[in-house]
Amino acid sequence: MGALPLIIDLDGTLIHTDMLHESALRAVRDNPVEALRIPYLLTHGKAVLKRRLAQGGSFDATSLPYNTAFIEWLKQQRSAGRKLILCTASDRLIADAIADHLGVFDEVMASDGVVNLAGENKAAALVDRFGRAGYDYAGNSRADLPVWRHARRAVIVNAPANLARAAADCCEVERSFAAPDAGLNVWRRVLRVHQWLKNLLLFVPLFAAHQFADPEHWVPLMLAFVAFSLCASSVYIANDLLDLESDRQHPRKRNRPFASGAVPAWQGVLCVPLLLLASAGVAWHVGGNFFVWLAGYFALTCAYSWLLKRLMLVDCLALAVLYTLRIIAGAAALSMPLSFWLLAFSVFLFLSLAYVKRYAELQVQVLHGNKKAHGRGYYTSDAPLIQILGVCSGYAALVVLALYLNSEAVLMLYRSPEIVWGSVPVMLFWVSWMWMKAHRGHMHDDPLVFAVKDKASLLAGGCFAAVLAVGAVGWPW
The missing domain is CATH 1.20.120 (Four Helix Bundle (Hemerythrin (Met), subunit A))
Incomplete structure (x- = not known):
């Protein structure tokens, strides 16, 4: 093996997540007012935005979803005398913390609040430093193609098949690491389909009033069940995105799709409004005061995710009310007194x-x-x-x-x-x-x-x- 340095990307390669997305989510959770400044900061460039978000709050480098198989291989390469350099578009404040935690890198190159070290900028910096074909590069996204064009060898990590082929057209492929599976089972866990069982509480007023034999009652209740399930899934996703650090410190919750990095955070951010719109559309056809109660449920769950779950005793009272709201909403869907x-x-x-x-x-x-x-x-x-x-x-x-x-x-x-x-x-x-x-x-x-x-x-x-x-x-x- 040659003595050329191995350059390693961070987001999606070394870790199964993107630190810009996580920093933005942390800002939304901890400082919503500051989060509103994100579009304004973005007009000054991604490097400025990343530095501001990195300065806005600390993160736990020890609990990130690291690519353990890839890191073990990096340790073997370092033991063999290969120089390892972490080169990332994430801000240096974040990159340094991660490098210090892992202890396998000889050097760190990162965005510095002025230059966003991604794509062509990263390629130019590496060519200036090492020359053409003067380095090997490990990456995972299309933004890495300019870097691979000037590299001697490519290490492909967590990349789809079409990107792997594109990287192979740029330079020789030394090693590939397969991406984790994100199939239907993972998305079932994202939506928390098993939690939809709670929405059967909508049917409790129907059975309590002994009106279950009337077929006219079942159509609005089935629609109500669908609306509540979609709304609940959107809330579960939002809660998971805002609770990444806590979940990663829990022995079971650390395996949740977003906490483990099995599903990118940006996909969750996209799903939340889509699920809410679908829920509202279905709820509108239920009639009665159901839409109002569903909106109240959503408002309380948002309050729970942002604040109430951190308040002693109030969190349990909020959970009890959220369960009870399902029964109230079921009665409202039937215009039935509770x-x-x-x-x-x-x-x-x-x-x-x-x-x-x-x-x-x-x-x-x-x-x-x-x-x-x-x-x-x-x-x-x-x-x-x-x-x-x-x-x-x-x-x-x-x-x-x-x-x-x-x-x-x-x-x-x-x-x-x-x-x-x-x-x-x-x-x-x-x-x-x-x-x-x-x-x-x-x-x-x-x-x-x-x-x-x-x-x-x-x-x-x-x-x-x-x-x-x-x-x-x-x-x-």
Whole structure:
């Protein structure tokens, strides 16, 4: 192997993300007013914008989604005596932090607030420094083609097949590293399709009022389900984009598509408005006050993503309201009055589940030796108190259920109201079971996702539905 230096690109090559996009997202999250200046700064050139964003906030170089296979190969090259130079269009403040963390580079070349070291600018800088065919270059995008034209050899990283062929036309290809798969399964995780199960709560008012046999009610509810699902997916994407650093410090959330770099952040930014427009279009055809409640849900989720999830206790109250809003929206889609009992029961039950979620997250942080949950307003020492609050909230929901079963509404809806009392011990078991599993560290980050996969929870749900059904139609003998 020749002694020519190997020049390595950063964004999309060394890491599975783009630092300009991440810096912009961090600005939107931490300083929205400053983020509004991005178009103005861009008129002065990308180098100016990158320097301003780099100065605007710190980032954790240790948690970035590094291309581990490529880095291992770089370490082998350095051990063999090859000089490695990080040459990136990202700002030097960012490049230096990453280089210091990895400790494999002999030198750093980067944008400096004046010159944007990308494309032709990068090629010119490398030719001035090393001459034509005086270096080898590792890159991943079409912006690297001018650099490869003047290189001796190309190392192709995370590039599509057509770009790999274009790079091979420029110079000899030394090595290729395949791009990670971003197929349908990855996009299913991006949209959080499994979370759409929560939107089945829209159907609760229909079943609670025993109106499920009326076919006219199903069309608006199905449209409402689609609208809520699209809206929820847009919010999940926005939340993931704004929570990249926290997710990367979580043992499971670090594998989410945006946190891991499996899907570029810019694609998520593009998806959010498209999903919202589609959601609004469907919601407009539902009728009633559904559109208003959907807009309220979206506004609260935005507030949760930007601020509320960082506020102790307020975050759990917000989650409980978000769950309950689905039930309210379902009633609005049918222009159906909402029962006070159903509303009260829902608020307390979902507050308990919100505490389960936070308690489970704190348990994970305890196991990893952390004293504080990153991006949240809790210390791990708060876990016992969160557990108490959650158990009390769950049992408060059961008290509401028991009082409801003694009301006149039950006499009107159920032929055998005494049978419906069987729902109380079923719910008592389930709430206690959920908290027992959380206490033992077996709870998923999302308790509803856990419930639909947990056999005991599914059995409890089946028993609950059976009790209500028998109470509604009466004993068959």
